[in-house]
Amino acid sequence: MRVHAPPASPAHPQLPSRRATLRAAGAGALALGATGGLTACRSAVSVAAGEGGARRGGSLTVGIHVDFTPALLFTQSDQALQQRLIYNTLIRYDEKLRPQPELARSWQYADDGRSITLKLRDDVTFHDGRAFTADDVIFAVENLRKPERSAQLASTARAVTGFQKRGEHELVLKLAHPVANLFDLFEFMIITDRHTLDDALKGRRLNGTGPFRFDRWRPGTGVRLSRNDRYWIPDRPYLDSVELRVYSHPDALLSALRSGQAQLSYGVSGKHLAPLKAAPNFRIKRYDTGSGAAYVGASVGTKPSDDKSFRQAVAWAVDRERVVQQALGGYGLPSAAPWPRSSPAHTEADRIHYTHDPGKARALLKSSGVSTRTRVPLGHPSQPLHTAIAEIVQYDLEQAGIRTELQPHDSATFQKKLISGTMPALWVNLHGFAQVHPATLAVSAYPFNEAKNTSGFRSKAYTDAVRAAWQQRDADGPAAHARYQRVSDQLLEEAFIIDLAIQDQVEVAAARLRGATLNKFSYLSLDHAYLA
Amino acid sequence: MGRYLLKRIPSALVVLVIASVVVFGILRLVPGDAATALAGPDASEESVAAIRRQLGLDQALAVQYVHWIGDLLRGDLGPSYAVGGEVADLIGEGFGATVELTLGALLLTIAIGLALGVLGATSRRRSVRGVVQALTTGALAVPPFVTGVLLVLVLAVGFAVLPSGGRVGLFEAPDLELQYLLLPALCLALPSAAVVGRYLKDSLQQAFSEDYIRTATAAGVSRRRLLWRHALPNALPPVVTLIGMQTGQLLGGAVLVEAIFAWPGLGQLAETGLTARDYPVVQDLLLLLVTVFVLVQLLTDVVHAWLDPRIRWE
Numbered sequence: 001m002r003v004h005a006p007p008a009s010p011a012h013p014q015l016p017s018r019r020a021t022l023r024a025a026g027a028g029a030l031a032l033g034a035t036g037g038l039t040a041c042r043s044a045v046s047v048a049a050g051e052g053g054a055r056r057g058g059s060l061t062v063g064i065h066v067d068f069t070p071a072l073l074f075t076q077s078d079q080a081l082q083q084r085l086i087y088n089t090l091i092r093y094d095e096k097l098r099p100q101p102e103l104a105r106s107w108q109y110a111d112d113g114r115s116i117t118l119k120l121r122d123d124v125t126f127h128d129g130r131a132f133t134a135d136d137v138i139f140a141v142e143n144l145r146k147p148e149r150s151a152q153l154a155s156t157a158r159a160v161t162g163f164q165k166r167g168e169h170e171l172v173l174k175l176a177h178p179v180a181n182l183f184d185l186f187e188f189m190i191i192t193d194r195h196t197l198d199d200a201l202k203g204r205r206l207n208g209t210g211p212f213r214f215d216r217w218r219p220g221t222g223v224r225l226s227r228n229d230r231y232w233i234p235d236r237p238y239l240d241s242v243e244l245r246v247y248s249h250p251d252a253l254l255s256a257l258r259s260g261q262a263q264l265s266y267g268v269s270g271k272h273l274a275p276l277k278a279a280p281n282f283r284i285k286r287y288d289t290g291s292g293a294a295y296v297g298a299s300v301g302t303k304p305s306d307d308k309s310f311r312q313a314v315a316w317a318v319d320r321e322r323v324v325q326q327a328l329g330g331y332g333l334p335s336a337a338p339w340p341r342s343s344p345a346h347t348e349a350d351r352i353h354y355t356h357d358p359g360k361a362r363a364l365l366k367s368s369g370v371s372t373r374t375r376v377p378l379g380h381p382s383q384p385l386h387t388a389i390a391e392i393v394q395y396d397l398e399q400a401g402i403r404t405e406l407q408p409h410d411s412a413t414f415q416k417k418l419i420s421g422t423m424p425a426l427w428v429n430l431h432g433f434a435q436v437h438p439a440t441l442a443v444s445a446y447p448f449n450e451a452k453n454t455s456g457f458r459s460k461a462y463t464d465a466v467r468a469a470w471q472q473r474d475a476d477g478p479a480a481h482a483r484y485q486r487v488s489d490q491l492l493e494e495a496f497i498i499d500l501a502i503q504d505q506v507e508v509a510a511a512r513l514r515g516a517t518l519n520k521f522s523y524l525s526l527d528h529a530y531l532a
Numbered sequence: 533m534g535r536y537l538l539k540r541i542p543s544a545l546v547v548l549v550i551a552s553v554v555v556f557g558i559l560r561l562v563p564g565d566a567a568t569a570l571a572g573p574d575a576s577e578e579s580v581a582a583i584r585r586q587l588g589l590d591q592a593l594a595v596q597y598v599h600w601i602g603d604l605l606r607g608d609l610g611p612s613y614a615v616g617g618e619v620a621d622l623i624g625e626g627f628g629a630t631v632e633l634t635l636g637a638l639l640l641t642i643a644i645g646l647a648l649g650v651l652g653a654t655s656r657r658r659s660v661r662g663v664v665q666a667l668t669t670g671a672l673a674v675p676p677f678v679t680g681v682l683l684v685l686v687l688a689v690g691f692a693v694l695p696s697g698g699r700v701g702l703f704e705a706p707d708l709e710l711q712y713l714l715l716p717a718l719c720l721a722l723p724s725a726a727v728v729g730r731y732l733k734d735s736l737q738q739a740f741s742e743d744y745i746r747t748a749t750a751a752g753v754s755r756r757r758l759l760w761r762h763a764l765p766n767a768l769p770p771v772v773t774l775i776g777m778q779t780g781q782l783l784g785g786a787v788l789v790e791a792i793f794a795w796p797g798l799g800q801l802a803e804t805g806l807t808a809r810d811y812p813v814v815q816d817l818l819l820l821l822v823t824v825f826v827l828v829q830l831l832t833d834v835v836h837a838w839l840d841p842r843i844r845w846e
Contacts, residue, residue: 067804070616075572147582150571154579203616219615219622220796220804221699245698247794251681255696256794259688412564412809419568419575433574446574 058531059241060513062524063253063262067246068223070203074149076188076432076521081266082223082244084523087190087208090118090137091183093520097344097437097476099183103132103191103209113178113473120169124232126193127213134171138163139194141173144185152433152444156185178473180480181437188521211237211527222246231527238515238530257282263510263531266522269385270329276508286331287505287518288341292430294323294389295338296498297423297447301456304376305425309368310402311495314426315354317361317400318393323501327388331504337488338434338441338448338499344476345438345484353492361400375405377424379417382408389500390428418446418454430503436520438484439470447497457496465490536837544826551822555815556597565589566613566809587613600815609816614808615801619816622801630786630797632702636717637724637782642775644725649732649771653740654759664729671726676785680719680792687715697794716793720785724778731774735767742766 066079091099091107099107103124108117124132143149144157151157159182162174175182192200193207200206206214209232212225222245227237245262247253250272256262257276268276276282296314298305305311320334333340337350365372376397380390387408394404407424409417417423433445442448443466447455450466465486474480491497509516515529567584568575584590588599603610609619652664671679688696695712702709739745740763748762787799798817805813 068616069614069808071570071614072572076574077572147576147579148586150575150579150583152572152574154576202611217616218625218701218796219617220626220800245794246796247697248800249791249794251684252697252792252794255681255684255688256698259684259692259696261688261695261698410564411807412569413562414564415571415573416564416568418573419571419577419580444574446576452576 061243061262063265065267081524085212086210090186122169133168177471180472181440184436270331285507293502294500297427302425310370313361313364315498318396319356333502358400378404379407379427381414442466455496462490555818569809614810626798626801637720640721641724645728648729652733653736668726671722720789739763739767
């Protein structure tokens with residue numbers, strides 16, 4: 001009988017033998033080989049980053065923080081990048097809001113401003129091969145008039161009262177009155193295929209005339225597009241495919257950009273931009289046209305904001321510079337008026353009409369005799385940006401002697417209160433539509449609407465000023481500027497919407513991406529974009 | 533047995549009916565509604581009313597409920613209001629993504645947990661045991677949202693060997709999908725792997741102190757055979773039970789990890805649906821979860837009754 005020496009400790013077997021070590025190494029090598037084999041097939045990193053493509057070709061991934069919502073196809077929503085990729089619009093504004101031809105080659109206003117004749121391109125086809133005609137423009141205008149489309153420019157579309165076709169590619173639009181923001185409608189309104197509208201609203205098939213064809217939309221993942229080989233601009237687009245990929249978490253979006261998985265995004269907030277600022281492989285571009293403006297709204301039917309002096313005191317109390325620096329990460333413009341610098345209504349005097357002056361705010365409150373003993377409710381959406389702004393406003397108002405109570409609401413609840421006009425005395429939110437024709441703000445953005453707005457504010461002077469600005473043909477002459485000034489004066493004097501800061505639209509792009517641009521409604525254009 | 537089953541089915545159906553009423557009612561009690569959420573921020577009341585009419589939300593609640601249940605019984609989950617597409621497709625795709633992530637994490641949990649447990653129990657080097665102890669403590673202490681960000685920074689941003697987030701679909705591009713899956717699955721698996729590893733280590737140490745191990749050692753059984761043939765089979769049963777319990781936690785934890793890695797699973801779908809007040813998506817999703825729970829309960833009762841005849845005669 002062979003006797004084995006007992007091990008030193010039965011609870012701990014000895015170190016592995018040489019053979020075991022070799023076997024383990026072999027197994028490790030196999031595992032590594034398997035991993036290598038897997039990654040040798042293709043790399044998800046390089047595929048996502050868009051291999052190859054100097055000028056023609058290549059694949060671009062755009063990181064988006066909000067998924068495409070087909071039901072909001074005709075509404076200005078948080079996610080509009082796909083609009084100008086799949087579709088075209090009639091015109092496109094240049095930097096100075098001068099309309100440039102797109103599907104409309106040229107236009108001619110009638111002398112009385114009550115009709116406009118559009119000459120349309122005759123070399124355009126939809127992705128399914130059908131030719132684009134004047135009927136498609138008629139359908140687009142009629143579609144936007146429908147209340148269920150919830151299009152912000154519906155009132156402008158409704159000002160078009162009739163159509164007169166002169167052949168397949170010439171169309172006269174009859175207008176109820178001269179419409180100063182008609183070209184806003186032409187830049188906003190995408191030309192969709194009238195035969196597949198239901199499919200488009202369900203996200204199944206989006207048939208347009210744009211540079212990219214719709215391949216598929218996967219909810220939560222994003223939209224995939226491929227080059228339209230029959231695009232009406234010769235030899236464009238350069239890119240073979242575009243993917244709008246959803247990264248709903250800010251860190252995930254940032255990581256996708258930093259890892260090269262996405263090469264372009266407009267969804268990174270100013271506060272999250274710091275890690276990208278110093279990176280040489282990124283380019284950060286600011287669009288001063290504004291992606292929205294932060295404001296404090298006041299319900300004029302509720303005490304104490306029914307008193308104009310109280311509202312003006314609020315306007316003097318808030319430190320707008322701090323809002324820009326702390327809440328917007330420095331990417332914005334402190335402004336008491338809603339207009340960005342690129343707007344024809346912008347004046348420096350209006351921008352600094354109210355500055356941070358708690359003393360003046362206190363004096364106004366004292367002279368008006370408004371009671372500030374009870375806490376004033378201050379509503380806001382519960383998103384981080386809105387909450388940050390609301391907290392700054394709360395602090396600043398406290399310094400001026402106005403004590404407030406924050407009332408956060410989730411976005412759906414907040415929206416319902418906004419539309420139904422059941423907001424508390426004060427609230428914080430963002431508004432859009434100041435980046436285009438000034439009249440559009442007052443007829444299309446609900447907080448400013450002269451006929452009905454959340455604040456419950458109505459006055460003949462404001463209505464007259466808005467209508468005078470809207471029902472004109474001239475959009476940029478001295479007379480037009482005088483009319484815009486009347487609107488600004490009313491807004492600043494009545495202070496039912498107290499503007500704080502205009503948020504920049506920030507583009508974060510890989511340095512090798514060239515030629516990506518946004519229109520005034522944040523529709524992404526990649527007609528001339530390429531990966532260098 | 534059949535009679536017992538017949539007795540249990542009506543109560544399960546009652547639970548489902550009550551659950552459907554509660555799910556339907558609770559969603560309507562939440563402030564805000566689908567029409568206002570869908571109308572957008574600058575909508576007029578006219579637009580909201582038109583959308584409400586289009587979606588059938590202007591009908592009496594009882595009528596809406598009957599329509600919903602009727603469609604469900606016909607197997608038609610209907611279209612989503614806000615997310616877009618058909619609810620059946622949305623839930624199917626989200627469910628597939630979440631299950632894929634959970635299964636991936638489960639496999640990693642087992643692999644890492646076994647490796648850590650065996651190494652921690654068998655290594656004679658204090659340093660190795662210390663490293664195992666530190667790793668398991670760290671994996672347990674650091675929450676997944678921190679682990680996730682760190683993994684992305686190192687492997688996706690720093691070395692750029694794996695994608696930082698997203699999904700391509702298992703059947704579309706399996707090779708790419710595995711790479712997309714690796715980071716979220718690892719992030720999800722680490723805490724569970726640490727629990728499994730620690731439990732297995734203790735279980736193995738317990739087994740190694742048993743007399744039969746001492747006897748086998750004295751009889752000249754090799755170290756490898758001692759571990760794989762004797763100690764591990766005896767240490768594993770309680771660990772398997774633990775892994776089963778961890779699976780439920782992995783499924784729950786997947787919701788958070790999905791957000792970090794842009795993984796389009798059920799968690800993201802539920803969040804989007806609830807934010808947009810997409811009643812069909814949220815209602816069907818919740819009722820599906822209740823149905824699964826009721827079926828599991830029913831199955832458990834049946835198995836108990838089969839194992840213990842006294843229950844059948846109660």
